[in-house]
Amino acid sequence: MKCTVCRGPAVIDLRRHNANFCAEHFLKFCRDQVERTIDDFDMFAPGDRVLVAVSGGKDSLAAWHILRHLGYDATGLYIGLGIGEYSDTSHRYVAAFAAEHDAPLITVDLRERYGYDIPGGARAARRTPCSACGLSKRHVFDEAAIEGAFDAVATGHNLDDEAAVLFGNVLHWHTEYLGRQSPVLAARDGFPRKVKPLVRLGEREMAAYCIVAGIDYIVDECPMARGNRHLHYKAALNDIEAASPGAKADFYFGFLRRAADRFDGEAEAGREQLGRCDTCGAPSPVERCAFCRLVERAGGAVPVNAPTLRGAK
Amino acid sequence: MGSVLVRLRNPTRDIDMRGPMTVARLLNRLDLNRESVLVVRNRELVPGDALLADDDEVEIRPVISGGSA
Numbered sequence: 001m002k003c004t005v006c007r008g009p010a011v012i013d014l015r016r017h018n019a020n021f022c023a024e025h026f027l028k029f030c031r032d033q034v035e036r037t038i039d040d041f042d043m044f045a046p047g048d049r050v051l052v053a054v055s056g057g058k059d060s061l062a063a064w065h066i067l068r069h070l071g072y073d074a075t076g077l078y079i080g081l082g083i084g085e086y087s088d089t090s091h092r093y094v095a096a097f098a099a100e101h102d103a104p105l106i107t108v109d110l111r112e113r114y115g116y117d118i119p120g121g122a123r124a125a126r127r128t129p130c131s132a133c134g135l136s137k138r139h140v141f142d143e144a145a146i147e148g149a150f151d152a153v154a155t156g157h158n159l160d161d162e163a164a165v166l167f168g169n170v171l172h173w174h175t176e177y178l179g180r181q182s183p184v185l186a187a188r189d190g191f192p193r194k195v196k197p198l199v200r201l202g203e204r205e206m207a208a209y210c211i212v213a214g215i216d217y218i219v220d221e222c223p224m225a226r227g228n229r230h231l232h233y234k235a236a237l238n239d240i241e242a243a244s245p246g247a248k249a250d251f252y253f254g255f256l257r258r259a260a261d262r263f264d265g266e267a268e269a270g271r272e273q274l275g276r277c278d279t280c281g282a283p284s285p286v287e288r289c290a291f292c293r294l295v296e297r298a299g300g301a302v303p304v305n306a307p308t309l310r311g312a313k
Numbered sequence: 314m315g316s317v318l319v320r321l322r323n324p325t326r327d328i329d330m331r332g333p334m335t336v337a338r339l340l341n342r343l344d345l346n347r348e349s350v351l352v353v354r355n356r357e358l359v360p361g362d363a364l365l366a367d368d369d370e371v372e373i374r375p376v377i378s379g380g381s382a
């Protein structure tokens with residue numbers, strides 16, 4: 001197998017692109033795809049300050065690595081979720097990456113800052129761990145982005161993630177969610193701009209990128225991840241992809257190009273009127289936001305009058 | 314007689330397989346979808362047409378978040 005670009009020995013074949021790449025040209029291919037995504041969707045511009053949510057997994061570390069390689073000003077944000085050994089290990093990978101690449105990293109530990117962790121908080125608030133976790137992460141990302149005056153929050157969602165979510169939303173006709181599938185969400189109502197620069201690359205490419213670039217990441221899954229409902233959508237899409245390379249990208253990008261805007265109205269109608277949380281100042285449809293209720297029920301310290309700059313931008 | 318030592322993940326476990334064989338053949342024998350895994354030897358990617366010899370040690374790494382191999 002030879003590299004499509006230089007005819008040297010290839011390390012990976014990408015059937016969707018009908019191409020094989022050597023290590024060097026594969027890294028370049030991935031970076032080009034990300035650059036193109038940033039341009040096509042007007043995600044951010046050179047000089048903008050980007051906050052990358054990093055978990056220690058392959059996607060977010062690859063995203064951080066690629067953005068820095070492309071010359072963007074990318075700071076990492078790691079959240080200590082307090083999920084036992086998984087959290088300890090993932091933090092080690094993130095800290096090692098930051099040290100090796102001399103990359104700025106912000107760490108927010110839920111226990112230290114808010115007095116709870118995900119397993120305990122979920123139990124106390126009678127939520128599933130992933131729901132407590134998602135709520136916590138969103139709050140901390142938003143807060144850190146606004147506090148640090150970042151221009152955008154970037155996450156490591158890849159083509160497989162987005163295609164699987166789209167597949168689920170189409171399967172069940174969740175039309176209000178179909179209007180929010182864009183890889184870029186504009187800043188509004190005190191929420192920061194959110195972008196997904198990896199949507200042109202699949203999971204296999206992201207894992208390969210880390211291996212080829214020598215990035216160590218946590219391979220073991222979060223122990224709470226069992227039963228993730230997107231998993232069988234991903235498996236189904238991969239079966240289709242095996243028979244018909246390019247199907248996932250056609251499905252996702254075809255939707256964005258030809259259908260997404262038909263659901264704008266439903267997304268808008270489903271949007272709640274937002275005021276401010278009395279306690280933390282975050283945008284919220286009710287007096288006390290879901291995050292502050294979680295913190296309170298988990299017995300942690302409610303962030304009374306946290307000095308946020310919400311809405312200042 | 315040697316064999317190829319194959320490490321699978323989530324959970325981590327090792328199996329021995331009779332070589333030599335190509336990576337593609339290995340994935341076939343384990344009934345794994347080539348979209349869902351990568352094969353790594355000495356921290357390097359091994360392409361599908363590469364030959365695995367006896368005494369090689371390879372890791373089959375799942376690439377789907379939440380997935381296993």
Ligand code: SF4
Pocket residue numbers: 118129130131133134222223224225
């Ligand atoms: S699997 Fe659930 S609990 Fe674990 S990190 Fe992901 S969202 Fe959080």
Ligand SMILES: [Zn+2]
Pocket residue numbers: 003004005006007008021022023024025
């Ligand atoms: Zn090449």
Ligand SMILES: [Zn+2]
Pocket residue numbers: 277278279280281282288289290291292
């Ligand atoms: Zn609040």
